[in-house]
Amino acid sequence: MASASQGPAWDWDWDLAVVIGGAQTHKLGALVLASAAALFSWFFISYQTSPLKRYPGPFLAGWTNLWRLWQVVRADYGPTIKRLHEKYGPVVRIGPNLLDLDLPELTRTIYNTDGKWVKSDFYKNSSSVINGKITYHMFSETDNVEHARMKRPVVRHYSVPSVLATEPHMDKVIQEFIDLLQERYAGPGKTCQFGDWLGYYAWDFLGIVTFSKKFGYMDKGADFDGTLAIGDKSIDYLALCGQMPWTDYWLDKNPVYPLGPPNISNVTNIAVANLTARLTGTDKNFDPAKPDFLQYFIESKSTHPDIVDDSAVVGYLLLNLIAGADTTAITMRALFYYTLKNPRVWKKLQDEVRAHIAPGKPAPHAQARALPYLEAVVRETLRYHPSVSMIMERIVPAGGLALPDGSVVPGGSHVGMNPYIVGRNKGIFGPDADEFDPDRWLQRAGESDEALRDRMTLWNTANLAFGAGSRICLGRNLSQMEVYKVVPTLIATFDIELADPNEVWWSSARWFYRTKGVVCNLRPRRG
Ligand code: HEM
Numbered sequence: 001m002a003s004a005s006q007g008p009a010w011d012w013d014w015d016l017a018v019v020i021g022g023a024q025t026h027k028l029g030a031l032v033l034a035s036a037a038a039l040f041s042w043f044f045i046s047y048q049t050s051p052l053k054r055y056p057g058p059f060l061a062g063w064t065n066l067w068r069l070w071q072v073v074r075a076d077y078g079p080t081i082k083r084l085h086e087k088y089g090p091v092v093r094i095g096p097n098l099l100d101l102d103l104p105e106l107t108r109t110i111y112n113t114d115g116k117w118v119k120s121d122f123y124k125n126s127s128s129v130i131n132g133k134i135t136y137h138m139f140s141e142t143d144n145v146e147h148a149r150m151k152r153p154v155v156r157h158y159s160v161p162s163v164l165a166t167e168p169h170m171d172k173v174i175q176e177f178i179d180l181l182q183e184r185y186a187g188p189g190k191t192c193q194f195g196d197w198l199g200y201y202a203w204d205f206l207g208i209v210t211f212s213k214k215f216g217y218m219d220k221g222a223d224f225d226g227t228l229a230i231g232d233k234s235i236d237y238l239a240l241c242g243q244m245p246w247t248d249y250w251l252d253k254n255p256v257y258p259l260g261p262p263n264i265s266n267v268t269n270i271a272v273a274n275l276t277a278r279l280t281g282t283d284k285n286f287d288p289a290k291p292d293f294l295q296y297f298i299e300s301k302s303t304h305p306d307i308v309d310d311s312a313v314v315g316y317l318l319l320n321l322i323a324g325a326d327t328t329a330i331t332m333r334a335l336f337y338y339t340l341k342n343p344r345v346w347k348k349l350q351d352e353v354r355a356h357i358a359p360g361k362p363a364p365h366a367q368a369r370a371l372p373y374l375e376a377v378v379r380e381t382l383r384y385h386p387s388v389s390m391i392m393e394r395i396v397p398a399g400g401l402a403l404p405d406g407s408v409v410p411g412g413s414h415v416g417m418n419p420y421i422v423g424r425n426k427g428i429f430g431p432d433a434d435e436f437d438p439d440r441w442l443q444r445a446g447e448s449d450e451a452l453r454d455r456m457t458l459w460n461t462a463n464l465a466f467g468a469g470s471r472i473c474l475g476r477n478l479s480q481m482e483v484y485k486v487v488p489t490l491i492a493t494f495d496i497e498l499a500d501p502n503e504v505w506w507s508s509a510r511w512f513y514r515t516k517g518v519v520c521n522l523r524p525r526r527g
Pocket residue numbers: 138139151319320321323324325327328331386387388392393464465466467468470471472473474475476478479
């Protein structure tokens with residue numbers, strides 16, 4: 001009985017708890033259901049009423065940006081979107097408010113200099129928090145007026161004559177590069193992680209033209225301080241967060257516990273240390289007869305005191321390194337990978353180079369630029385494997401964008417083109433656009449000079465490897481000089497072959513189309 005009399009009390013409490021708990025569970029369940037219904041209705045109404053609904057694309061992409069985030073996670077972004085264009089045509093909806101266009105005839109409209117076309121928020125997460133304030137640089141600043149203000153003091157330093165003035169620095173680093181390769185890898189039975197070395201060269205090259213000092217990756221033959229790996233992470237962060245830019249405020253810009261990519265503090269420290277040494281006259285590396293970008297930027301403080309202070313100089317220095325090293329390394333790696341895999345192209349390039357460039361010393365820029373097949377190979381590499389292989393998003397200005405099919409994309413929508421996709425447009429480059437063939441850039445049999453000129457003008461409109469318009473790559477002259485000088489120097493100095501002619505390199509197609517591999521045998525030149 002006792003147990004019977006105690007039992008009901010316990011049961012009563014238990015039952016009450018169950019009833020209350022059940023009621024709460026019901027309420028919670030109802031709340032979850034209501035929220036899901038509201039969310040679904042919101043998605044459904046947005047989907048149904050979107051002015052972009054008429055454009056084809058994967059079903060999920062029209063509903064949520066998670067679809068495109070997933071494509072970035074998969075690291076096969078450019079090729080995936082290209083396949084969608086093959087299926088749906090030149091306009092593909094890849095987000096609720098985003099169209100990817102394969103319409104080279106519109107490049108000069110979307111990427112122009114009139115200031116009306118603005119970069120989307122995709123770019124904003126490539127910024128830093130300085131003294132508690134989010135700070136943008138030339139690449140991440142979306143406001144065109146502010147961007148023009150930042151660019152004005154330094155743009156002339158990237159002109160061909162200014163870049164050419166740094167050739168003595170380039171020669172120094174190129175000489176060291178070939179000497180190190182000779183020392184370490186030119187012996188019998190040795191293979192060289194050539195792809196990695198092109199990365200070390202690209203970083204040390206920029207170190208030397210930027211502040212007359214290498215980082216030391218070539219000397220150590222390794223990413224000894226992890227900077228190259230951190231650089232990769234920060235570019236991946238840009239690509240991933242850029243699909244839903246608000247996530248950056250919860251991750252990297254979160255004031256409580258920032259969860260962004262590791263920052264390249266060692267490069268920042270090096271930039272600050274170099275600036276301080278230069279300003280205090282203790283910089284032992286600097287020779288006033290050999291200008292570098294640090295010197296140019298310090299001069300900008302006098303020419304534009306209202307814009308450039310010491311922290312702006314550090315910003316310019318960092319952008320040189322972050323925007324310029326991997327992009328150029330990707331281009332050089334791709335150039336060697338595709339040409340070495342194609343014996344006809346390799347032989348033609350090697351013959352041309354060896355007929356004009358002396359081995360064992362840096363190729364003079366003027367001589368290298370006079371080699372037509374080298375030029376064709378570089379152009380084809382930039383077309384076939386552009387370092388930036390994602391959509392370069394812009395916001396359609398008020399008034400809309402008229403498409404060739406007669407439709408008008410309304411103002412406020414996001415649109416853009418991807419250098420990888422436009423570069424393989426068959427209407428422009430022909431049915432073999434998916435093949436690597438530098439000869440396409442040469443004058444064809446029976447083609448008049450005028451016809452060649454027209455063809456090149458057309459092809460240049462589809463060349464977005466360096467972007468276009470007011471936001472075109474600032475460092476393009478510098479990176480081209482870097483490539484045009486080192487490639488013939490290497491070919492003139494070494495017999496180069498892939499250690500495994502069937503090598504399939506590792507690749508990751510996100511904002512940068514990164515690659516690893518190109519393992520080579522380097523032997524002192526015989527022929
Ligand atoms: C092969 C090498 C390179 C390639 C393929 C490349 C590609 C690009 C592309 C496509 C853009 C435009 C992005 C957009 O509009 O969304 C860009 C912008 C930029 N690049 Fe490069 N780049 C290269 C090398 C360099 C170098 C060496 C530097 C500097 C030393 C540099 C500095 C910049 C800067 C500052 C911007 C932003 C320009 C602006 O918005 O005003 N790049 N680059």
